[in-house]
Each structure stands twice: as structure tokens, then as C-alpha cells.
Amino acid sequence: MKKYAFGVDIGGTTCKIGFFETDGNLLEKWEIQTDIEENGKNILPNLIREVTRKLQERGIEGDEVEGVGIGVPGAITDGGIAQRCVNLGWEAVNVREAIEQGTGIRVKVGNDANVAALGEMWQGAAKGCRDVVMVTLGTGVGGGIIVDGRMVSGFCGAGGEIGHITVNLEETERCNCGRCGCLEQYASATGIVRMAKRRLAQSGEQTRLRAYTTLTAKDIFDAAKAQDEVAVQLVEDVCEILGVALSNISCVANPEIIVVGGGVSKAGDMLIHTLSKHYIEHAFPVCRNTKFVLAGLGNDAGMYGSVQMLFD
Numbered sequence: 001m002k003k004y005a006f007g008v009d010i011g012g013t014t015c016k017i018g019f020f021e022t023d024g025n026l027l028e029k030w031e032i033q034t035d036i037e038e039n040g041k042n043i044l045p046n047l048i049r050e051v052t053r054k055l056q057e058r059g060i061e062g063d064e065v066e067g068v069g070i071g072v073p074g075a076i077t078d079g080g081i082a083q084r085c086v087n088l089g090w091e092a093v094n095v096r097e098a099i100e101q102g103t104g105i106r107v108k109v110g111n112d113a114n115v116a117a118l119g120e121m122w123q124g125a126a127k128g129c130r131d132v133v134m135v136t137l138g139t140g141v142g143g144g145i146i147v148d149g150r151m152v153s154g155f156c157g158a159g160g161e162i163g164h165i166t167v168n169l170e171e172t173e174r175c176n177c178g179r180c181g182c183l184e185q186y187a188s189a190t191g192i193v194r195m196a197k198r199r200l201a202q203s204g205e206q207t208r209l210r211a212y213t214t215l216t217a218k219d220i221f222d223a224a225k226a227q228d229e230v231a232v233q234l235v236e237d238v239c240e241i242l243g244v245a246l247s248n249i250s251c252v253a254n255p256e257i258i259v260v261g262g263g264v265s266k267a268g269d270m271l272i273h274t275l276s277k278h279y280i281e282h283a284f285p286v287c288r289n290t291k292f293v294l295a296g297l298g299n300d301a302g303m304y305g306s307v308q309m310l311f312d
Contacts, residue, residue, distance in 0.1 A: 009302030117144025243278030
């Protein structure tokens with residue numbers, strides 16, 4: 001009998017839902033608004049409604065569904081409890097229990113960045129590999145670590161929080177996590193802009209970056225591609241910080257491949273080339289052959305990974 005599965009990626013703005021065959025064939029995908037009113041109390045009831053509606057619409061019984069996999073932006077315990085998801089308004093929510101009771105279908109829950117890495121391993125840029133590190137460079141820096149085909153979640157679900165590796169002990173500005181000197185403060189889209197503004201304020205260098213009213217990370221990479229000297233140096237600085245952090249991760253996880261995703265990854269070959277150069281400069285010798293690739297599934301990686309997680 002053909003089996004099906006749901007892959008859900010809960011974000012701060014929208015919940016992405018995919019309806020799959022268990023061989024990885026995506027049959028349909030759609031989004032609903034993430035209702036964060038009243039500390040997100042309606043998020044899970046809304047997902048239960050969507051799963052139930054889709055099964056009724058397609059005439060599929062619950063026993064034909066392998067499960068519902070869910071990626072959540074926060075640390076997840078083995079019992080499926082999401083802990084302190086700031087973007088959703090959650091402190092401690094038992095996601096697995098709520099969805100299982102509401103649908104009668106088996107549920108598995110994981111951190112959103114970790115399941116995105118699973119997705120890339122299963123059907124994306126890392127397909128065929130079993131030891132994978134994924135880093136997502138967006139508003140923040142997320143990460144996922146896969147060892148021998150399995151997610152590294154850690155004791156309390158914080159495994160893979162690459163963005164909060166300390167990379168600068170001299171930093172005085174605070175990260176969103178409350179500490180100082182996190183990788184996220186330098187390699188995220190907002191971090192890259194922060195570094196640029198700091199440099200422009202401290203020097204009188206001539207650069208096209210001064211012409212932008214609202215500077216973005218894309219503007220910085222575009223200027224670097226046009227050989228603007230200040231922008232080129234900023235890209236070098238960002239990629240060295242990130243390359244060093246990833247070289248340290250490789251001493252622990254020794255990945256075959258590192259997948260780079262998120263909005264900043266749209267910088268493409270310039271980012272991959274510069275990042276891999278600095279990684280090689282700092283990596284433990286036997287880890288220098290790690291391959292760098294751009295993510296292949298885009299915003300769908302979390303949905304794919306949530307389904308793959310059901311088979312772990």
C-alpha cells in the first residue's frame with residue numbers, strides 16, 4: 001500500500017506544509033500564516049486543521065500516513081517538547097503530544113535548521129552523503145549537523161547551534177541570545193551589514209557602499225563583485241570568520257560536505273570560493289578536502305527533512 005507523510009516547517013511568519021509520498025515525491029505544498037497572537041496558542045490547532053483537511057480532501061485514511069514531521073525554530077527535547085521558541089511566543093510546548101492527539105497520526109519533531117540539513121542530505125545538494133554540516137546564513141545563522149545519517153540534537157536539543165559559537169572575545173555588543181561575540185553577529189545578513197557600518201563609521205575610505213540609504217548584505221556582495229575594495233575586504237573578513245568556525249566544527253564532526261543556505265547564499269560562487277579558501281587555510285589537514293556546496297532545496301529543505309526524520 002502506498003504510504004504518505006506530512007512535512008511541516010514552522011517559521012515566525014508562515015508555516016510551510018508539504019504532502020509527500022514516503023519515497024520523497026512532493027505531491028503538494030502550501031503555506032498558512034503563523035498565528036503568534038496570545039503566545040502562539042493557535043499555531044498547533046491550525047496545523048491539526050490543515051492535516052485533517054488535506055486527508056479528507058484526498059480521501060486518505062490515517063493509517064495510510066507514515067507520520068507528520070515538524071521542524072520548529074527552537075531546541076527540541078527527545079519527547080518532542082519545544083523549548084523557548086522566541087519567534088513563536090512559546091516557552092515550553094509539547095508539540096508531539098498535541099499533534100498526535102489532534103490527528104491520531106505519529107509525530108516527530110526536530111529543530112528547523114537540523115531538519116533542513118536532513119532534507120539536503122535526503123533529496124538536496126548533499127544527496128548521497130551521510131556526514132553533513134549545513135549552515136544557513138539569513139537574518140541569523142542556523143546550522144545542522146548530520147553524523148552517519150543521523151541528526152546531532154544533543155542532550156537538551158541545542159546541538160547544531162552554529163550561530164552561537166563564540167568567535168570574538170573582544171566584542172562588546174550583544175547578540176540576540178544575550179551573549180557577545182557570536183558567529184551570528186558577523187556572518188548573518190544583519191551581521192554583515194553591522195560589520196560594514198562599523199567600518200564605514202571608523203574610516204574615511206571611499207566606497208560605493210556609502211551611497212546606499214539602507215545597506216543590505218546583497219549590496220555588499222554586489223559591490224565586491226564590482227571590485228569595490230572596501231566591499232571585497234568585508235567579504236574576506238566575513239568568510240574568514242565563518243571559515244574558521246566551520247574548520248573548528250570539522251575537527252569534531254569531520255563532514256564530507258558543508259552545505260551553505262539562507263538568503264546570503266544567493267551571493268553564489270563568490271561566497272563559496274572565498275569561504276572554502278579560508279576554511280582550507282585553517283582546517284585540520286585531514287579535513288581540508290571537505291566539499292562546499294550551495295543548498296539545493298531552498299525554502300523547501302525543512303519540509304523534506306521533516307519527512308526524512310520520520311524514518312530515523
